[in-house]
Amino acid sequence: MQILCEENITEQLFSLYNQLLAQHGHRKWWPADTPFEVALGAILTQATSWRNVEKAMENLKSAGAFTPEEIASISQATLERLIRPSRYFRMKAQKVRAFVEYIAERPMHVMFKQDVPELREELLSIYGVGPETADTIILYAAGKPSFVVDSYTYRLFSRLGWVTGNYNYEKLRALFMDNLPHDVDLFNEYHALIVGHGARICHKKTPNCQECRLRESCAYYEASE
Numbered sequence: 001m002q003i004l005c006e007e008n009i010t011e012q013l014f015s016l017y018n019q020l021l022a023q024h025g026h027r028k029w030w031p032a033d034t035p036f037e038v039a040l041g042a043i044l045t046q047a048t049s050w051r052n053v054e055k056a057m058e059n060l061k062s063a064g065a066f067t068p069e070e071i072a073s074i075s076q077a078t079l080e081r082l083i084r085p086s087r088y089f090r091m092k093a094q095k096v097r098a099f100v101e102y103i104a105e106r107p108m109h110v111m112f113k114q115d116v117p118e119l120r121e122e123l124l125s126i127y128g129v130g131p132e133t134a135d136t137i138i139l140y141a142a143g144k145p146s147f148v149v150d151s152y153t154y155r156l157f158s159r160l161g162w163v164t165g166n167y168n169y170e171k172l173r174a175l176f177m178d179n180l181p182h183d184v185d186l187f188n189e190y191h192a193l194i195v196g197h198g199a200r201i202c203h204k205k206t207p208n209c210q211e212c213r214l215r216e217s218c219a220y221y222e223a224s225e
């Protein structure tokens with residue numbers, strides 16, 4: 001993946017942020033009440049929509065299996081059944097189990113005392129925690145500045161003409177980490193706005209460009225006119 005916007009990147013990133021904020025308003029993310037709930041949601045949302053995650057979370061809540069201790073006390077078959085709506089439920093049940101077992105030995109609040117690089121490395125060492133999940137936990141559960149990127153970010157930035165080539169998580173994340181102040185509230189809102197924009201307007205198949213405030217500076221829109 002190549003980054004194409006090489007000049008005044010900080011200015012461009014802030015300009016994009018302000019346009020997204022003007023379009024969508026504050027998004028108030030991540031939808032969770034506890035750090036563990038953030039981590040659970042981050043694992044369950046891998047390769048599926050948030051709507052499916054909500055159904056799985058609801059099943060866990062209704063079954064009284066929503067805390068690490070409660071999840072640890074149920075069988076793997078029950079866990080699989082409860083999180084089935086989140087897709088890839090067998091693999092995800094293993095990931096949730098691995099995370100629960102890990103934090104039983106080393107609680108999240110202890111892990112969270114570390115700085116971002118060390119915390120990220122530790123989270124990445126846990127089975128089932130990839131970069132996007134780790135950064136989500138760091139940003140939304142630990143409240144530390146680690147930018148989260150995802151397929152929505154890649155789609156938006158490709159269409160704007162800011163990046164080209166295959167998706168590369170670390171390179172795309174570095175675009176934000178290297179050019180924005182490490183501010184938790186900014187990172188929190190920015191990621192949420194990008195996801196909101198992808199879900200509401202810049203759809204995968206048919207983006208709703210007529211409704212989009214970014215169209216005057218969008219390569220995709222320009223090429224489609």
Ligand code: SF4
Nearest residue numbers: 202207209212215218
């Ligand atoms: S103009 Fe269209 S393609 Fe470009 S960012 Fe907006 S919705 Fe996406």
